[in-house]
Amino acid sequence: MTDTVIDVQGLRRGYAGGFEAVRGVSFSVARGEIFALLGTNGAGKTSTVELLEGLAAPTGGQVRVFGLDPYTRRAEVRPRTGVMLQEGGFPSDLTVAETVRMWAGVTTGARPAAEVLGLVGLAARASVRVKQLSGGERRRLDLAMALLGRPEVLFLDEPTTGMDPEGRRDTWALVRELRAQGTTVLLTTHYLEEAEELADRLAILHEGELVLSGTPAEVTATRPARIRFTLPAGVPAARLPLALHAAAYGQRVEIRTERLQADLTALLRWAHDAGVELAGLDARSASLEEAFLEIAQNRRTAGIEADAGARTDSRTDSRTDDMMVGTR
Known part of the structure; x- marks a missing residue:
């Protein structure tokens, strides 16, 4: 993954009234990479993605997709990208298959309807009207439209909202398969487990600013690991080794540590020597x-x-x- 497909430098987006939703954001995404944008509501995720999609011009800074400005060179960039919005807004009285065929009519090099519906698990629902689909099935249809043109870059805005756990896992598997085929994926999500499962790298936005970025492991490594357990009645937390810096809530104990393996070893050695059973022992990064x-x-x-x-x-x-x- 050496080619930079998306490059964002000092990106800003302002709205009427002086509100600035994106304030000096910079990041890059390599070819064949899954990159996640995280943040609370109002953090600037959707505003950023809309600029990458070429739906608006930035107030300041620069965006490049395939080395091109996606707003001024939209005719060249758009056919190479797929976009899954938070809400597709398809005609409710059309069937799923009719919707795909309609969209294929305005898509260069579109996949056959049966193929794309098979990819997203809607083949058996082809004859069902859009208004009869569940929320999760509508998200699958949104994804099908984004994949119709065999995109090199795929933008996914909250892709699994409304899906049941099985649908979410199926979508994750499909995104991984697309990545393996060389597709670059930029996604926003409120499901942190989704970002942890899928993303090669991620960035966390807060109030329009990028506050932390890296691989999921690098981001979580900035925070301490924890060890939790319950001491038996009559064994006070004061008996624990002082080096463990434990916080006790009655008999329930929590240790925050930057040295998980060393402190867990020290705890288990103390428990063994003292003949103390640590109920509900849980240690994790x-x-x-x-x-x-x-x-x-x-x-x-x-x-x-x-x-x-x-x-x-x-x-x-x-x-x-x-x-x-x-x-x-």
Whole structure:
């Protein structure tokens, strides 16, 4: 994966009224890579993806797909990409097969309808009207439309929303298969397990800024691992080795550590020597969800503190002005 297919540098997107949804975001995606954009609602994910798809021009910065501006060179870029929006909006009275054939009529080099429906697991629903599909089946139809033109780059915006667990797993398998065939995939998702399962690399956005990026392992490695267990009645947490820095909630104990293997070894050795059984022992590295939530919480706390500081400064300035008025 040496060719850069998507390149984003200092990307900005503003809206009327001065609101800036994307603020100086930079990242790149290599050919044959699955790249995930994560973030809470309002983080700027969809605004960023729309710029990559060429649906709007950036307010600032630069976007390149296949080395081309996807907005000014849309006629050259669009036939090589597939786009799965959050909502496809297909005519509800058409059947699934009719919808595919309609879309194929405006798609260069479209796959046969039976082939694309087979890919997304809708072959048996070809004669069903769109309005009769479940939410998960509609998402599969959205995916089918995105795959119709055999895209080199596939944009997936919340691809498995509304799918049952089986449908989600099937979609993951299909995305992996597409990646193996050389398709580059950029996806947004609220399912952190989905990003952890699929993404080669990911970026976390918060309030329009990219705050952390890397492989899932690199992102989770920035957060401590944890060890949890319950001590027997009559065995206080104070008996644990001091080096373990444990936090106790009654008999329930949690240890946060940057040295999972060493601290777990020390804990098990102590338990063996003391003849103590550690009920419900659970040791694991940090999950992507924990890293994500901690980032969001830290940013929220920082924002609250900044707002409080600004209000304090404002009150101080106001008092100073009042004092100055009193001396004139």
